[in-house]
Amino acid sequence: EPLSGALGHVGKLRRDWTDRIPAWESGGAGRPPGEGGNKGASGTPQKYDPTFKGPIYNRGCTDIICCVFLLLAIVGYVAVGIIAWTHGDPRKVIYPTDSRGEFCGQKGTKNANKPYLFYFNIVKCASPLVLLEFQCPTPQICVEKCPDRYLTYLNARNSRDFEYYKQFCVPGFQNNKGVAEVLRDGDCPAVLTPSKPLARRCFPAIHAHKGVLMVGNETTYEDGHGSRKNITELVEGAKKANGVLEARQLAMRIFEDYTVSWYWIVIGLVIAMVMSLLFIILLRFLAGIMVWVMIVMVILVLGYGIFHCYMEYSRLRGEAGSDVSLVDLGFQTDFRVYLHLQQTWMAFMVILSILEVIIILLLIFLRKRILIAIALIKEASRAVGYVMCSMLYPLVTFFLLCLCIAYWASTAVFLSTSNEAVYKIFDDPACPLVGKTCNPETFPSSNESRLCPNARCQFAFYGGESGYHRALLGLQIFNVFMFFWLANFVLALGQVTLAGAFASYYWALRKPDDLPAFPLFSAFSRALRYHTGSLAFGALILAIVQTIRVMLEYLDQRLKAAENKFAKFLMICLKCCFWCLEKFIKFLNRNAYIMIAIYGTNFCTSARNAFFLLMRNIIRVAVLDKVTDFLFLLGKLLIVGSVGILAFFFFTHRIRIVQDTAPPLNYYWVPILVWTSG
Incomplete structure (x- = not known):
């Protein structure tokens, strides 16, 4: 992707800036062929200037006010980070919290040896409160391990199992109450079910056996009041509670795959980089042949994909369980489950077939434009050959973006943990005060407790309804806005730098004699010295729109x-x-930044000139730009497909020579995706 992006800049200069094509290239003395000379709604074409030698060097600073605003905003952003880091508590994210607001498994506390959070009644986690406040309206305690057997309080009270059962009651529980009082006051759970830990929470060990949902070896469970219910009711509660937690667990498994296969991922990225470099070098000398070979190879790769999907579909025909619908199966964190379904391979086959037909039709109707695009690609590959360091600059952009993402993520986490614990009234539907905030220390003797004797005051979430909480919300919005602004600024800096470097190549009559010694470094230094304000202006406009989109999604x-x-x-x-x-x-x-790199004008002037230039050549730009992008896309598909097939056979242990070399993984598609996206 970075390599093709670097290639694309000189292609865009050739396609878009047709007003600036010299007479010796356009075949005329004034303006490009097909360009009118009358001034219209899209402005007047710029006449050919034989003295123009590329990006001007005598330029001044542009949009200084925006540069000052950016510096002040960065200072404010650093201040927000300091506030977040001094007031935040990341333990609130790492450790689960019980109903009393105490952490589970944290060293130095009374719950240090109790790392898991146990829910008294997981069915109540189906409440909308889980989605709105991420807290189940049921008592929760920290336990040493999750329950591994079925046991009700009624059966355990007068048996040897009561000592085992007591560890799942509230701390300090004394067996001096009646059964009804214990269950009413929420001192002990009504029933224990076999559970497994997930993200440090205990969830019922639900699994499917021959299409039947079970917990342990049972298809029903006892509710603790003498009646048995179907497992599906338990499933609904568990789904609401662990929806977000499953995503977290999935992320942990993916991270584990990265840790055991990182060196193979690096090797795969090096292979992809070498293939991309060879592809660019071959384009410089064999552009026409390479493009047509590339087209044929893409068609063949897609054809093989269709054939492979059909063979897998045929192999699964008649196997037990392979005819299950994707809708009935639902979301599964183990994606290998989907590969055992006929419907999955049918969907892959249909998608690849449609893509194959679309590519063939496009090639038929755009065959003449492809010849012109081949010439553009050949010239672009020459430009990269003269400015080889342009292929390394995307690494600079990647590094700066990683810094922006890391600062934003850490600040967001610390800000989100700067709030105080909020306690609310739960577990009495008839109580009019349910959902109201309360104080757990004074609640037993308060008026709320007398109005709602069956209610409890328990931990809800970290937040608050004070001015401090609203200030934190404002800081989070500012954090998101600054992330967008800085990320867009980094991308803009990369676009101006590459455009300036390739513009130096484009206007050099004698190559490489007329090229500057370090065209990329010169373009980078010009962008930072003179046009930081213009880049900040363009990034600011885009950041405002992106922030509004995030707020709309939230609403x-x-x-x-x-x-x-x-x-x-x-x-x-x-x-x-x-x-x-x-x-x-x-x-x-993007087009305004190219004008800034060439002429050194401010952002508004550059944007206006770029817009009028595009409007005067709208058909030419649209057709050639899309045809060239389509050919680049085919090149990406060829490289991605080749690397993806190699990764698939390697990580699924299908290459006999290195069958035992690939590491064992939770999801073999994790390194495959990294290989193909690299």
């Missing part, structure tokens, strides 16, 4: 339960409009 999630159809329609329209606006601004910014 959409909060208003999903609303029944107002007009509000839903309005929200969809706003999201669609801002999505289109973001795409347009990205397109305009």
Whole structure:
């Protein structure tokens, strides 16, 4: 992707900036062929200037005010980070919290040897409170291990199992109450079910056996009050409780795969880089042949994919359980389950077949434009050959983006853990005070306890309804906004740098004699010295739109339960409009940055000139740009497909020579995705 992006800059210079094509290249003395000379709604074409030698060197600083604003914003961002790091407590994210607001498994506390969180009644986790406040309205305690057997309080009370059962009651429980009082006060759970830890929480050990849901060896469970219920009711509660936690567990498994296969991932990335470099070098000398070979290879790779999917589909025909529908199966964290279904391979086969047909039709209708695009690609490969360091610059952009992401993520985590513990009233549907905040120390003797004798005051979440909480919410919004601003600034700096370097190549009449000694470094230094404000201006506009989109997504999630159809329609329209606006601004910014790199004008002037230039050549730009992008896409598909097939056979132990070399993984698609995306 970075290599093709570097290739694309000189291609865009050739395709888009047709007003600046010299007379010796266009065949005329004034302007490009097919270009009118009359001034219209899209401005006047710039006339050919034989003295113009590429990016001007005598330029001044542009958009200084935006540069000052960016520096002040960075200072404020550092201050926000300091506030977050001094007030945040990451333990709130790492360790689960019981109903009393105490951490489970934290060293130096009374729960140091109790790392798991146990829910008294997991069925109540199906409550909407789980989605709104991420807390089940049921007592929760820290335990040393999750229960491994079925046991009800009624059966255990008068048996030898009561000592085992007591470890799942509230700390300090004394057996001096009646059964009804114990269950009413929430001192002990009504029933224990076999459970397994997931993200340090105890969840029922639910599994499927021959299409039947079971917990342990049972298909029903006792609710603790003398009646048995179906496992599906338990499943609904568990699904609500561990939806987010399964995603966290999935992330941990993926991280584990990275730790055991990182060296193979590096080797795969090196292989992909070498293949991309060879591809670029071959394009310089054999552009026409390479493009057509590339097209044929892509068609063959897709054809093999279709054949492989058909063979897997045929192999699974008749196997038990392979005819299960994807809808009935639902989301599974172990993605290997999907590979044992016929419907999965049928879906892959249909998608690849549609893609194959689309590519063949495009090749038939765009065959003439492909010849022109081949010439552009050949020139682009020459430019990369003269400016070889351009292939390394995307690593600089990647490093700076990693810094932005790391600072944003750490600040967000520390800010989110800067709040105080909030306690609310739970577990009495008839109580009008359910959901209200309370104080666990004074609740037993308060008026709320007398109004709702069956209710409990327990930990809900970290937050608050004070001005401090609102200030933290504002800081989180500022954190998101600054992340977008800085990330867009880094991308803009990369676009201006590459555009300036390739513009030096484009206007050099005698190559490489007229090229500067270090074209990439010169372009980078010009961008930072003179145009930091312009880059900040363009990034600021895009960051504002992206922040608004994030806020719309947040509002959409909060208003999903609303029944107002007009509000839903309005929200969809706003999201669609801002999505289109973001795409347009990205397109305009990219071309404005190229004008800044060449002429050194401010952002508004560059954006206006770029827009009028595109409008004067809209058909030419659209056709050649998309055809060239399509050919680059085929090149990416060829490299990605080749590396992906190699990774698939390697990590699934299907290459006999190195069959025992690949490491054991939870998900073999993790390194495959990294190989193909690299």
